[in-house]
Amino acid sequence: MTTAPAQAGWRFRQPSVIPGFGLTLGFSLAYLTLIILIPLSGLLWRSAALGWPEFWAIATDRRTIKALEISFGTAFIAAAVNVVFGTLVAWVLVRYRFPGRRIVDAMVDLPFALPTAVAGIALTTLYAPNGWIGKLLMPLGIKVAYTPLGIVIALVFIGLPFVVRTVQPIMEEIDKEVEEAAATLGASRFQIITRILFPGLAPAIVTGFSLAFARGVGEYGSVIFIAGNLPYKSEIAPLLIVIRLEEYNYPAATAIAAIMLALSFVMLLVVNLVQAWSRKRYG
Amino acid sequence: MADPEIKSYEPHHESQSAAVTESRPARLALMAVAFTFLGIFLLLPLIIVFNEALAKGVGAYTQSLSDPDARSAIRLTLLVAAISVPLNIVFGISAAWAIAKFEFKGKAFLTTLIDLPFSVSPVISGLVYVLLFGAQGLLGGWLKAHGIVILFAVPGIVLATVFVTFPFVARELIPLMQEQGNGDEEAALSLGANGWQTFWYVTLPNVKWGLLYGVLLCNARAMGEFGAVSVVSGHIRGLTNTMPLHVEILYNEYNAVGAFAVASLLAGLALVTLVLKTLLEMRYGAEIAATRGH
Numbered sequence: 386m387t388t389a390p391a392q393a394g395w396r397f398r399q400p401s402v403i404p405g406f407g408l409t410l411g412f413s414l415a416y417l418t419l420i421i422l423i424p425l426s427g428l429l430w431r432s433a434a435l436g437w438p439e440f441w442a443i444a445t446d447r448r449t450i451k452a453l454e455i456s457f458g459t460a461f462i463a464a465a466v467n468v469v470f471g472t473l474v475a476w477v478l479v480r481y482r483f484p485g486r487r488i489v490d491a492m493v494d495l496p497f498a499l500p501t502a503v504a505g506i507a508l509t510t511l512y513a514p515n516g517w518i519g520k521l522l523m524p525l526g527i528k529v530a531y532t533p534l535g536i537v538i539a540l541v542f543i544g545l546p547f548v549v550r551t552v553q554p555i556m557e558e559i560d561k562e563v564e565e566a567a568a569t570l571g572a573s574r575f576q577i578i579t580r581i582l583f584p585g586l587a588p589a590i591v592t593g594f595s596l597a598f599a600r601g602v603g604e605y606g607s608v609i610f611i612a613g614n615l616p617y618k619s620e621i622a623p624l625l626i627v628i629r630l631e632e633y634n635y636p637a638a639t640a641i642a643a644i645m646l647a648l649s650f651v652m653l654l655v656v657n658l659v660q661a662w663s664r665k666r667y668g
Numbered sequence: 669m670a671d672p673e674i675k676s677y678e679p680h681h682e683s684q685s686a687a688v689t690e691s692r693p694a695r696l697a698l699m700a701v702a703f704t705f706l707g708i709f710l711l712l713p714l715i716i717v718f719n720e721a722l723a724k725g726v727g728a729y730t731q732s733l734s735d736p737d738a739r740s741a742i743r744l745t746l747l748v749a750a751i752s753v754p755l756n757i758v759f760g761i762s763a764a765w766a767i768a769k770f771e772f773k774g775k776a777f778l779t780t781l782i783d784l785p786f787s788v789s790p791v792i793s794g795l796v797y798v799l800l801f802g803a804q805g806l807l808g809g810w811l812k813a814h815g816i817v818i819l820f821a822v823p824g825i826v827l828a829t830v831f832v833t834f835p836f837v838a839r840e841l842i843p844l845m846q847e848q849g850n851g852d853e854e855a856a857l858s859l860g861a862n863g864w865q866t867f868w869y870v871t872l873p874n875v876k877w878g879l880l881y882g883v884l885l886c887n888a889r890a891m892g893e894f895g896a897v898s899v900v901s902g903h904i905r906g907l908t909n910t911m912p913l914h915v916e917i918l919y920n921e922y923n924a925v926g927a928f929a930v931a932s933l934l935a936g937l938a939l940v941t942l943v944l945k946t947l948l949e950m951r952y953g954a955e956i957a958a959t960r961g962h
Binding site: 402406410413423428473474476481489491493495499503510511517599605627638 | 689690691694695698699701702703705706708709710711712713714716717720758759762763765766767769770771772773778781782784785787788789790791792795796797798799800802804806827830831834850853854857858862863866867885888891892893894895898899911912913915916919924927928931934935937938939941942943945946950
């Protein structure tokens with residue numbers, strides 16, 4: 386970029402002997418615009434066309450607010466659970482050697498590969514009152530399927546690989562010499578973990594959290610089976626969009642979708658800020 | 669993933685430095701917690717799919733799969749993947765070529781836009797097409813006047829699938845091609861190869877494993893997509909039901925064996941995907957971009 390001759394002035398691209406720039410960029414932009422940008426701007430245009438009073442009425446509808454609360458709340462809890470267990474799983478995979486480690490490592494990606502509807506019915510069957518796990522929890526008075534807790538379970542399943550796969554490569558890069566140095570200087574294992582290892586991993590953990598959270602907020606397939614879908618109780622925002630669509634209530638569906646997109650965008654912004662802060666704080 | 673060679677000496681290294689690992693009981697406890705967690709959250713759901721599918725014997729299982737509606741759902745899923753995956757391969761290669769081989773203004777922004785579908789709820793990915801092509805949609809009237817059917821038909825399902833699987837191939841190829849640089853292509857061009865030959869004989873062989881990796885993930889998602897397809901499909905049995913949608917219908921009809929039989933095929937696909945993915949990572953780790961996830 387700095388090699389551009391000053392007298393050439395502003396240039397859209399650096400000169401190159403490689404052909405095909407116009408063709409590939411042109412095609413990519415056209416495809417991107419047709420498939421992604423036009424449909425998405427259609428959504429924004431439609432919600433803008435609603436007008437403020439109507440938009441506000443839909444946004445402040447109690448059912449909408451409740452659904453958004455449930456979606457964001459359960460996704461937050463699930464992402465937090467995944468931060469704890471996902472980091473632990475990554476640690477075990479990176480630091481410990483045991484037979485079948487490859488298989489366990491490959492298994493972590495199962496939620497990426499297993500269709501969400503399959504995960505949904507499988508989890509529901511497991512956690513239903515007569516299911517393998519549900520049966521064990523029943524005497525303890527814990528109901529999972531058809532409650533918000535079920536949503537959290539589904540989102541933990543969906544979000545796990547995001548945390549593991551973000552934290553794992555950073556863990557692999559940790560230089561053991563630093564730990565050795567700390568140990569020789571008399572630091573306890575606990576101190577090494579909290580003072581030396583954790584700070585290095587913090588940005589990756591935040592990224593993993595945000596990816597799992599973002600995915601959880603929008604998740605639909607795995608949740609609707611296990612949630613029970615009671616309005617105000619266990620109805621997630623994506624489901625409310627589908628319900629409004631089925632009622633041919635396009636304005637409401639559009640408005641809820643726009644709110645979800647806006648909230649996700651704000652969240653992404655906050656995560657980026659936290660990340661910048663943690664990089665600065667922990668280097 | 670690091671090279672296997674690097675990994676292989678680690679146990680030795682680990683035994684040397686007891687100071688930088690946890691005590692044996694702590695290690696065992698951590699492993700126990702991790703395995704229990706993975707067992708409950710990953711293994712059990714997988715087992716129960718096959719368990720339920722075969723709950724009433726192999727006969728009921730094969731019968732569920734030979735049901736005409738199940739057959740047509742399988743056919744539709746294969747058809748949709750056969751259209752949308754190649755489309756995204758062409759896009760992925762084209763976008764990676766433009767982004768990795770050239771320096772131009774707005775490149776970072778373009779890369780961000782390509783990732784956009786990953787941060788949109790699948791339901792919204794379907795909704796945008798309903799708003800565009802639906803009866804009340806922006807183009808709905810025009811389409812109707814010209815007798816073109818997109819929504820609640822195969823084209824709509826393909827579009828929604830293309831939308832959700834859009835980034836897979838591109839985001840696998842872009843970092844890989846960036847890492848490889850332009851040296852090989854410049855050499856080929858200076859030796860007189862034309863652009864197409866350069867791509868076909870130089871670039872493509874360099875990225876083939878990465879490409880396969882991206883295609884694998886793209887295909888798994890294309891065949892398994894539920895939310896987006898559910899919104900645009902209309903759920904017409906035997907016509908616009910893909911496998912995941914058929915699973916939902918059967919499940920809601922309390923036909924557990926039928927639902928899990930179709931689900932077991934999808935779970936099988938997921939397992940095959942994972943095995944191939946792991947093999948690719950083990951054998952060609954260096955030729956696959958380091959970025960993972962999704």
